[in-house]
Amino acid sequence: MTEETVGGDQRLLELRNRIDSIDSEIARLISERASCALEVAEVKKATGEDALYYRPEREAQVLRRAMERNDGPLTDEEMARLFREIMSACLALEEPVKVAYLGPEGTFTQQAALKHFGNSAQSRPLAAIDEVFREVEAGAVNYGVVPVENSTEGVINHTLDNFMNSNLSICGEVELRIHHHLMISDVTRPESITRIYSHAQSLAQCRKWLDAHYPNVERVAVSSNADAARRVKGEWNAAAIAGDMAAELYGLKVLSEKIEDRPDNSTRFLIIGTQRVPASGDDKTSLMVSMRNEPGALHDLLEPFRRYGIDLTRVETRPSQSGNWTYVFFVDFKGHRNTDDIAEALKEVGACASDLKVLGSYPRGVL
Numbered sequence: 001m002t003e004e005t006v007g008g009d010q011r012l013l014e015l016r017n018r019i020d021s022i023d024s025e026i027a028r029l030i031s032e033r034a035s036c037a038l039e040v041a042e043v044k045k046a047t048g049e050d051a052l053y054y055r056p057e058r059e060a061q062v063l064r065r066a067m068e069r070n071d072g073p074l075t076d077e078e079m080a081r082l083f084r085e086i087m088s089a090c091l092a093l094e095e096p097v098k099v100a101y102l103g104p105e106g107t108f109t110q111q112a113a114l115k116h117f118g119n120s121a122q123s124r125p126l127a128a129i130d131e132v133f134r135e136v137e138a139g140a141v142n143y144g145v146v147p148v149e150n151s152t153e154g155v156i157n158h159t160l161d162n163f164m165n166s167n168l169s170i171c172g173e174v175e176l177r178i179h180h181h182l183m184i185s186d187v188t189r190p191e192s193i194t195r196i197y198s199h200a201q202s203l204a205q206c207r208k209w210l211d212a213h214y215p216n217v218e219r220v221a222v223s224s225n226a227d228a229a230r231r232v233k234g235e236w237n238a239a240a241i242a243g244d245m246a247a248e249l250y251g252l253k254v255l256s257e258k259i260e261d262r263p264d265n266s267t268r269f270l271i272i273g274t275q276r277v278p279a280s281g282d283d284k285t286s287l288m289v290s291m292r293n294e295p296g297a298l299h300d301l302l303e304p305f306r307r308y309g310i311d312l313t314r315v316e317t318r319p320s321q322s323g324n325w326t327y328v329f330f331v332d333f334k335g336h337r338n339t340d341d342i343a344e345a346l347k348e349v350g351a352c353a354s355d356l357k358v359l360g361s362y363p364r365g366v367l
């Protein structure tokens with residue numbers, strides 16, 4: 001053994017001792033924080049039957065603060081992710097939160113639910129977006145997670161349409177970078193692939209890559225990426241396009257990584273529930289508006305937002321379910337409904353709309 005290695009071993013030992021004592025301190029502080037959360041739960045319980053344990057605005061503030069005070073060497077996102085898990089565990093101590101998401105297991109929506117609520121939430125996959133709405137409405141779960149728009153492929157109509165027949169509110173949003181991989185099972189022969197399964201949205205998000213690499217292979221749209229991965233399990237001539245979670249869950253091998261056409265491909269998900277969320281300091285509001293079917297209606301809807309300097313982030317149009325050629329507008333903007341300017345603008349829009357519903361004001365996605 002050289003003198004250098006002995007010196008190196010000694011240094012390693014010292015550093016590990018230091019890490020051990022830092023870990024003890026972290027553990028003590030986490031326990032102290034958890035005890036505090038238990039006391040918070042007592043305070044909330046005293047407010048009665050409908051005590052709200054999960055507080056989206058407070059969680060957003062805690063995560064933003066974790067990022068703001070971070071000086072490295074961990075990235076702001078890593079630091080916030082650690083606090084996300086600590087808070088998730090603290091909330092589970094207060095009252096375990098039940099979350100339904102568009103399944104099956106292994107979908108990007110599950111990943112979004114985990115990213116938003118952390119690993120200590122009790123999550124349940126459901127087969128369709130309508131079912132997620134129904135289970136939250138029935139009170140079987142506290143919150144639901146559904147996809148609403150993709151940066152490459154646009155809006156998920158099914159989610160917007162569900163709001164037309166629902167009293168649920170939006171309590172949060174979460175954005176996920178979507179990376180698609182081409183994956184196969186251990187019985188697949190890569191040179192014999194004749195069929196590629198995926199969800200229609202994912203096939204569309206990888207269209208150019210597929211045209212270039214598998215121009216003559218049949219593309220089969222199935223109900224989810226996870227379903228695609230499951231089907232490939234026993235097929236020697238098929239591949240699936242799905243994400244990391246599905247590959248891991250079904251034990252598939254990734255043949256080509258990150259095959260999405262746009263490197264910034266991301267999907268936005270909504271957290272739906274029954275609670276009205278107070279302002280967090282950096283919020284968004286979503287509206288659903290029906291206008292009378294007459295000239296200038298869209299102008300009347302948008303004009304107050306311009307006058308009050310409100311930053312619109314999205315306007316979508318959907319056919320209304322009440323009559324042919326009438327439309328419902330879904331409008332998102334920055335700010336909280338409790339702010340004076342926004343409350344005034346909403347009053348004006350409400351005066352010229354045939355129907356206006358604030359779907360919710362909620363913290364802008366942090367992570």
Ligand SMILES: O=C(O)C(=O)C[C@]1(C(=O)O)C=C[C@@H](O)C=C1
Pocket residue numbers: 037040041053054055056058059062086087088090091094
């Ligand atoms: O501040 C609260 O209301 C808490 O319950 C504490 C806490 C936390 O761990 O920081 C936990 C759950 C809530 O969703 C928000 C924050």
